Amino acid sequence: MNKKSKVVRYNKWGYIFLIPFIVIFLVFQMIPLASTIYNSFFENYRAGLKQIGPNFVGLQNYVTIISNGDLPTYFKNTMIMWVMGFIPQILLSLLLGAWFTDPSLRLKFQTFFKTVIYLPNLIMASAFAMLFFTLFADSGPINSILLQLGVVKEAFKFMSNEWSVRGLVATMNCLMWFGNTTILLMAGMLGIDPSLFEAAQVDGATANQIFYKITLPLLKPILIYVMITSLIGGIQMFDVPQILTNGTGDPMRSSMTLIMYLNKHLYSKNYGLGGALSVFLFIITGILSLVVYKFTNSKEK
Amino acid sequence: MKKRLVSLLAIATMTATMFAGCGSSNGASDDSAAAEPASQEEIDAEAAAVELPEDTGKVLNIYVWNEEFKSRVTDHYPGYEKVDETHGKIGDVEVVWNITANENNAYQNNLDTKLLEQESASDDDKIDIFLVEADYALKYVDTDYALAMSDLGITSEDLADQYKYTQSIVTDSTGKLKGSSWQACSAGLIYNREAAKEVLGTDDPAEVQAAVADWDKYNETAAKAAEAGYTMCSVNDTYRVYSNNVSGKWVQDGKVVIDKNIDKWVDDSKALVDSKAEDTDDLWGDDWAKGKFPTGKVFCYFGPAWFFNFSLAADEEGSIANQGGWGYCEGPQSYYWGGTWICAAAGTDNPNLVKDVILTMTTDKAVLKEIAQKDQDCVNSKTVLAELASSDEGNVELLGGQNPYEQLAAGAENVDLSNLSEYDQGCNEEFQKAMKNYFLGNATKDEAIEQFQKAIKEKYPDVEVQ
């Protein structure tokens, strides 16, 4: 009796600690979100300075989006570019993380290397894109190197080929975010009780064995975090392809992402179609995250 | 008399009647001339009759996207005292510069929001003056949010020295002028003299002009230039020239219409790109900029007076401009590029001051002469440009000492912008972007046009596409 009341007394603190988050969330995110969903049932946009609507149209906006059939294309583009960037990113991060935490390698200058890898993330995406434009211009240095090496006969137009644009987007994303991922993984690895590694070494485990048997399983929560946030970040991919293709998603919208598409509707303050589109995005993200979460969790069992 | 009272009210009060007031005076002109716009005489008579109410505002709010107008006012408006970078004083009135950079359309978004709130804003927050660019001027001008010049008592006589085209850009659908500019940015063809000698055997402006006098001749010259190893320019350079000379608006009866001159741009450009006589570089990019140097092998650029100093890298050792190696002629068709227009916001509580700023900055010849000399603007004054054309003051070093002002002035006379619409900015941008896919072989013409229509539907949900 006494013990139970004590537990309850502690557990009310669970609610207390949640208060700041909930309050701020309700005010600054829930209200905007609710208005987004509410708006998705209305015709509501601006033509020049004239406000059209809001007129209730039921599910019309949803029907419009489904019937023009572009959504799957942009979803496909987004996923392709995300996968192209994410796979090298996570592999590189795991590799670096494993090396940094592998005591048998005894890498020198570790602090320097660990510090350096996150640096590209400090550069603004728009500044990064400016540099990419310069480097990959038809008359830029990359092309002159390719020309000199005889790889191409005339300047390759990086910005007008479906796969080179996607490749550049993936490269930029990978460059900007692999340090971030590595740091997350390393912080997770550092959180692992060092005595576990010592014990494994005493037992004669190889570096590979330590990595697969100890590091990876203990890293699982962080890995799930990396997978899910990166997936969400991927679905919300916007600034890099937007700046790199000047908002067009060219050639022929093969690099247009879901959020770029959404952004097109924000130009006319199209709260109706934009709202419906975000509901779709919300559902897509939710399903995918659930799949990732279930998949990674079930392997454990 | 009744009309006059209405306009007075329109300026003096800041209630819904203001908008109704503007509406009713428009209605009045509709009565007299049916669907025909009001005649100049009527508008002038109206303007002459306007008696502005006293200024009551303590703050003059000016909405802009960069510091250009601020520095013009600071340097040239008598009595302007600078307080700090975004504040100034004219007499007792505090001047507040609201600067929003136009990245991601932020300037227009911000201005839209503020204009829609204008009615309920407190006196000190009301917009008094806002600036617009030609590409989207009609979006603001063709509404009651912008005051007609005649409502401020500015007559066509006050503005007689300005070029016609600078006024048609800011004339609303009822024929009322709603803005004024100190710049006249007529533009032409800026050619590489060395290239002209090599390709045409001459670098004389008149003879080069003859070789590019219309699009057929231009295309012939381009073919010759390509043979000699030159790229004529980018298809995006010529676009403005074609799109300034259309026979109808982009949007007619709520439908997007591709004008035949725009269609001609597509076909001409595709042929030139395929024969490597033109390229598809985006303006301002590294590839586009390479022509500033002899090694870039570019025959010409298209641009107005501001382009000379801004874009040709004259202070760069070895650039064509540095050696005075450019020439200027009018090109295949007259067109303009750039410029900034001053609009008075309905609901201003400083109408007299606003009127004076507009008149001083855009019609005072002494001020305009000063601006032309100090700031290198090609000013919106026939008199000043004529003076420059006839004196050595107008000689431009990077054009090999050529005086381009005669051509610039002639160009400004010839620009005809009767077919602007509020959709121009979006349509022009999206059309060029979509067609690039066709030029580069990533799509057929029909697919590219479909792409354009899709983009328009997203940008302007109220517009029909076929």
Add this chain to the structure above:
Amino acid sequence: MAAYTNDVAGKKDGNSIHARRFVAYLVLILVTFICLFWFYILFINATRSNSELSTGFRPTPSSHFFENWTNLKEGTLPIFTGMINSLVIAVLTAGLATYFSTMTAYAIHAYEFKLKNAMFTFILMIMMIPTQVTVLGFLQLIGNIGLDNNPAALIVPAVASPAVFFYMKQYMDSTLPLSLIEAARIDGSGEFRTFNQIVLPLMKPAIAVQAIFSFVSSWNNYFTPALVLHDDAKKTLPILIAQLRSADFLKFDMGQVYMMIAFSIFPVILVYLVLSRYIVGGVTLGGVKG
């Protein structure tokens, strides 16, 4: 310890260690080059004049560094105020986001209550909302509650940062045993005190990581601040950069733009170097072991 491993693994592995070490160094040097290369070009570009920049890429520095700096410093943009604004907003954002997310994660991690799982799922769902959409509703909201043109509108919402929360929760799952909290309770520590004095220090590496991420993303954020802040005196560096880039033709100067970019990266690098000590310097969780 490592020598011991070698002994155990025998001589055959000794060679493979050397080979692996060689590969590791090779890859690391390559990665380092790719990471630092961008800073090098930014620096090079900051030394070039506008017309030099318009002629395309050059790999070597030019002589306009001080000229660009003077032009920028004496130009009309309040760059130092901008830096202070950016700094205040980014520091407070990072502070609020990490502190309250840790607290929220702790609530879910350490306590049993009815809505616990529902809350967790709920917060994960919030994470999936794209900011681009709700930003319009967000602007309406801050207009209504009088926070327009107020930096607080950018700072306060950081209290509810679902992604930071999620990381803290995952980190606690792998490193924060409940027995430790139990021990603190037996010692008579209050719940709030336990959180502040025992849990927070244990979370240092995670807090440092998320503090850096929050700081950097706030520092580089253009989208929302540009829509919220209107006074020059309140603007942050990315807004000023955008303003510099949309200058009129007489003032347009890419040299200054690059100088400004370099100028605004500098403080983030400093902050990063200070905080990264906690991540890369080998800070371990002493408490967990015991």
